[in-house]
Every structure is written in structure tokens, then in C-alpha cells.
Amino acid sequence: MNTNYSHLHQETLQNRFGLRVAARLSSGAEALPHDIGERLRVAREQAVGRRKQPAAVVRRRTASAVSLNGRTATLSFGDDGLGFWGRLASAALVVVMAAGLVAINVTQSDSRTMEVANLDAALLTDDLPPEAYADPGFLQYLKTGSVGTNAPAAR
Structure with missing residues (x-):
């Protein structure tokens, strides 16, 4: 007991x-x-x-060391179980998490850039009347990818 x-x-x-x-x-x-x-x-x-x-x-725990400094004594209980390998594993996790955050940022940035580039390419290569650019639903029309398939020939 x-x-x-x-x-x-x-x-x-x-x-x-x-x-x-x-x-x-x-x-x-x-x-x-x-x-x-x-x-x-x-x-x-x-x-x-x-x-x-x-x-x-x-x-209660047993002190791992006693340090003497003049007339005073200090008990040392050591660290809380994190030795060299525990600290190395913690540092590796921090590095992996930082690399993951950088990769997510790069991927999202590339995705946004490609979306804007595709929209600009669609605007520059399509034959549209000037009234289409003033239409409020025009941006949505371009995002759905319907450019070139159902576009009326206005001349």
C-alpha cells in the first residue's frame, strides 16, 4: 500500500x-x-x-543531485523526462510544421495566380462586345468556364 x-x-x-x-x-x-x-x-x-x-x-520524488555553493545546498530534480532524443523529436516536429505551413502558403498563392491568369487569358482571347464587360454577371460567366462554348457572335 x-x-x-x-x-x-x-x-x-x-x-x-x-x-x-x-x-x-x-x-x-x-x-x-x-x-x-x-x-x-x-x-x-x-x-x-x-x-x-x-x-x-x-x-514525492528523489533528488537526482545535490549542489553545494558555500553554505547553501540545492537539490536538483533533473528535467521532466525530455532527454536529448525528446528535445530532438520536438525540434523536428516544429520544423515539419513550419515546412507544412510554407507549403500551404505556396500552394494557395499559386492557385490564386493561376485563377487570375486564366481569367485574363479568357478576357484577352475572346470576341466579346463591349457591353459584355459592363454586365454585372460577366465575371460569374467567365468563372463558370462558359466562354467560347455558348458565346453569341456579335458583329
């Missing part, structure tokens, strides 16, 4: 026992005279004030 667990279990049992004793004493205190009841109440408040507070649960 873990030492911390057994210590906490023991404190829990002590607290339960204390609550049962307090309940029993409280039930019997009603029949006592007033002055004795007041002294018991004051004593109970003092005992509660002195009660040991539960300690915080602390994770």
Missing part, C-alpha cells in the same frame, strides 16, 4: 472517530447544568482552533 494513501486513510478514520465522539458528547451535554455546558463549549472551540489542518498532498 502506498505511504501517502495509508496516511490519508488513517487521517480519514481519525476524522470519522472524532465526529462520532463529538456527536455523543453533544447529545449528553444537554442534560448538564448551564455553567458546565459553557465550559465544555469553550473547551470545544479551543480544541477546534488547535486542530491540525489536513496537509496538502505532495508528489
Whole structure:
């Protein structure tokens, strides 16, 4: 059984026992005279004030090194498990993520450039009347790729 667990279990049992004793004493205190009841109440408040507070649960580990500097000593617990290979793997992941972001940016930039170039080529090579350029649906017409297939011959 873990030492911390057994210590906490023991404190829990002590607290339960204390609550049962307090309940029993409280039930019997009603029949006592007033002055004795007041002294018991004051004593109970003092005992509660002195009660040991539960300690915080602390994770215990063994120090890997002790460094001495003059009259002071410092405990070293080492790193959190990231050795050379762990740090190298982390750095490799950062490099791969950066390369991926650059590749996405280049791909999107090339895609936009090709879209604009195709639109310009369609505008420059097609026989369209000047009124077509003023039409609000003209850009949509060019994007759907219908240029040259259903274009009316205006002369």
C-alpha cells in the first residue's frame, strides 16, 4: 500500500472517530447544568482552533543531485523526462510544421495566380462586345468556364 494513501486513510478514520465522539458528547451535554455546558463549549472551540489542518498532498520524488555553493545546498530534480532524443523529436516536429505551413502558403498563392491568369487569358482571347464587360454577371460567366462554348457572335 502506498505511504501517502495509508496516511490519508488513517487521517480519514481519525476524522470519522472524532465526529462520532463529538456527536455523543453533544447529545449528553444537554442534560448538564448551564455553567458546565459553557465550559465544555469553550473547551470545544479551543480544541477546534488547535486542530491540525489536513496537509496538502505532495508528489514525492528523489533528488537526482545535490549542489553545494558555500553554505547553501540545492537539490536538483533533473528535467521532466525530455532527454536529448525528446528535445530532438520536438525540434523536428516544429520544423515539419513550419515546412507544412510554407507549403500551404505556396500552394494557395499559386492557385490564386493561376485563377487570375486564366481569367485574363479568357478576357484577352475572346470576341466579346463591349457591353459584355459592363454586365454585372460577366465575371460569374467567365468563372463558370462558359466562354467560347455558348458565346453569341456579335458583329
